[in-house]
Amino acid sequence: MKETWRWFGPKDAITLPQIAQTGAEGIVTALHDIPYGEVWTAEAITERKDMIEAADFTWDVVESLPIHEAIKKGEGDLTPFFENYRQSMVNLAAAGLKTICYNFMPLLDWTRTDLAAPVPRGGTCLRFSAPKMAAFEIHMLGREAAHDDYDPAVIAAATTWYEQSDEAARATLLNAIMAGLPGAFDRYTIPELREVLKSYAGIGRNDLRQNYKRFLDEVMPTAQELGMNFCVHPDDPPRDILGLPRIVSNGEDIDWIMKAYDAPENGLTLCSGSLGANPANDVPEIARSFGDRIHFAHLRNVRKDPDGSFQEDAHLTGDTDMVAVIDELLEAESRDGKSIPFRPDHGHDLLMDAGLGTQAGYPLIGRLRGLAELRGVITALS
Numbered sequence: 001m002k003e004t005w006r007w008f009g010p011k012d013a014i015t016l017p018q019i020a021q022t023g024a025e026g027i028v029t030a031l032h033d034i035p036y037g038e039v040w041t042a043e044a045i046t047e048r049k050d051m052i053e054a055a056d057f058t059w060d061v062v063e064s065l066p067i068h069e070a071i072k073k074g075e076g077d078l079t080p081f082f083e084n085y086r087q088s089m090v091n092l093a094a095a096g097l098k099t100i101c102y103n104f105m106p107l108l109d110w111t112r113t114d115l116a117a118p119v120p121r122g123g124t125c126l127r128f129s130a131p132k133m134a135a136f137e138i139h140m141l142g143r144e145a146a147h148d149d150y151d152p153a154v155i156a157a158a159t160t161w162y163e164q165s166d167e168a169a170r171a172t173l174l175n176a177i178m179a180g181l182p183g184a185f186d187r188y189t190i191p192e193l194r195e196v197l198k199s200y201a202g203i204g205r206n207d208l209r210q211n212y213k214r215f216l217d218e219v220m221p222t223a224q225e226l227g228m229n230f231c232v233h234p235d236d237p238p239r240d241i242l243g244l245p246r247i248v249s250n251g252e253d254i255d256w257i258m259k260a261y262d263a264p265e266n267g268l269t270l271c272s273g274s275l276g277a278n279p280a281n282d283v284p285e286i287a288r289s290f291g292d293r294i295h296f297a298h299l300r301n302v303r304k305d306p307d308g309s310f311q312e313d314a315h316l317t318g319d320t321d322m323v324a325v326i327d328e329l330l331e332a333e334s335r336d337g338k339s340i341p342f343r344p345d346h347g348h349d350l351l352m353d354a355g356l357g358t359q360a361g362y363p364l365i366g367r368l369r370g371l372a373e374l375r376g377v378i379t380a381l382s
């Protein structure tokens with residue numbers, strides 16, 4: 001397995017020479033400034049790649065080559081979006097970039113309600129509180145239908161939280177929910193979010209699957225010609241939120257995707273943290289079942305509460321048996337004669353992390369700790 005580190009580009013508070021000290025050899029990044037739907041030019045790709053190589057790294061994975069919302073909604077004339085997407089692929093492949101991570105989550109990327117929840121021995125972590133999410137949906141957005149999406153006890157706790165919260169706490173909650181939107185993507189205000197949610201009205205699970213299949217049919221033949229591996233990132237959290245369907249949440253979903261375009265190039269990013277947040281998911285088992293399609297791994301751990309809340313734990317100490325997951329990945333590597341790039345996906349904010357101005361979920365010291373722990377497991381198992 002190859003150690004990589006997510007770098008958000010020249011605007012990242014952590015520089016490439018600093019990343020070099022973590023011991024990681026590879027970089028995972030994207031051209032975050034390019035608006036969704038536009039072509040990544042050969043020049044822009046080469047410029048970024050040269051920067052990475054000048055710091056003595058390889059650029060191993062593109063995360064993400066984002067999919068425009070129009071494709072997810074299956075709305076309007078999609079020809080130019082597919083053409084642009086394929087052109088970006090051609091330009092990336094010409095620069096030797098052949099592992100592409102993406103997701104198919106409508107509207108939001110990862111979603112949390114707390115960016116700095118305390119952890120027992122100091123430091124903070126990302127947390128998803130089901131009651132706070134329900135409070136946001138029901139009381140702040142006014143989405144009545146959300147009553148059907150949560151247990152009555154969660155809804156009661158949501159009302160209590162809302163009644164006790166002040167303006168500042170509600171603003172902090174909105175900010176946390178928006179924090180997962182990557183790079184250049186817009187953050188929404190409450191009225192904007194209400195508006196944009198309307199544009200998804202009537203799009204159910206099957207429609208989203210249809211639109212996903214269409215995307216695969218449009219781009220996978222090109223990926224095969226170019227020798228590129230695509231790897232979809234699972235939904236985070238792995239459940240419907242805001243009334244939007246999510247279709248990459250469990251083994252059955254992944255199986256559907258793998259069969260929707262049945263080729264090795266149509267693969268998976270094994271994100272142990274995202275999948276691990278659903279109690280029904282056996283992450284080592286998912287790693288075993290889809291080992292031949294895993295082209296990239298995100299390793300982190302979560303601890304779940306009975307009400308559907310969860311928070312990010314240290315990399316080896318959450319509910320997911322990380323040693324078993326890594327064991328499956330090593331098995332897949334030796335079976336298929338491949339090397340799977342992985343990165344410590346998120347980390348706790350530890351020590352002086354809070355002051356560094358890094359991207360939410362992507363602290364320096366917390367990820368360094370995670371990487372070191374994972375490295376130890378990999379070394380021992382191999």
Ligand code: CS2
Pocket residue numbers: 063064101102103109110182233236271298345361
């Ligand atoms: C990442 C995701 O930060 C994270 O949790 O794992 O944002 C992931 O990068 C995207 O969903 C992939 O498209």
Ligand code: MN
Pocket residue numbers: 233271273274298345
């Ligand atoms: Mn991930």
